[in-house]
Amino acid sequence: MTVTRSLLLFALAAFLEIGGAWLIWQGIREHRGWLWIGLGVVSLGLYGVVATLQPDAHFGRILAAYGGVFVAGSLAWGMVVDGFRPDRYDVIGALVCLAGVAVIMYAPRAVV
Numbered sequence: 139m140t141v142t143r144s145l146l147l148f149a150l151a152a153f154l155e156i157g158g159a160w161l162i163w164q165g166i167r168e169h170r171g172w173l174w175i176g177l178g179v180v181s182l183g184l185y186g187v188v189a190t191l192q193p194d195a196h197f198g199r200i201l202a203a204y205g206g207v208f209v210a211g212s213l214a215w216g217m218v219v220d221g222f223r224p225d226r227y228d229v230i231g232a233l234v235c236l237a238g239v240a241v242i243m244y245a246p247r248a249v250v
Contacts, residue, residue, distance in 0.1 A: 140193050141244055148204060148239070151188045152211035158182035160215065194243065203242040206235035 158181030165174030192200045210232040216222030224232075 144193055144243060147188055147191050148207045149211075151185050151204060152207050154181050154185035154188060155208065156211050156215045158185060160219065199242060203239045206237075206239035206242075209235040 158178040161174050161178030161181060163178075164170045165172065165178060189200060189204065194200055213222070213224050213228055213232050217224065
């Protein structure tokens with residue numbers, strides 16, 4: 139249950155952070171205006187809150203592992219929202235990052 143909760147929190151955090159950055163991008167680069175930028179800022183703030191809900195108590199570990207989720211999630215976002223087509227190196231890189239997430243977050247550790 140803890141791993142499932144952690145994975146769901148990572149997915150929600152990625153949605154909020156990537157979505158927030160995308161909204162700001164749209165607001166500035168695509169000239170959609172301040173409403174889009176403001177929604178992006180709110181989304182980024184919510185990402186910060188969600189990140190604190192991870193069951194692991196180590197900030198550095200969570201953010202390091204989340205980096206891999208962010209990489210894979212960004213490629214997925216680009217595919218779904220912007221029609222981006224990753225090449226095999228994008229896919230391999232994302233899989234390597236997700237393997238890193240698994241090692242960092244879910245490898246068995248001795249209780250000290």
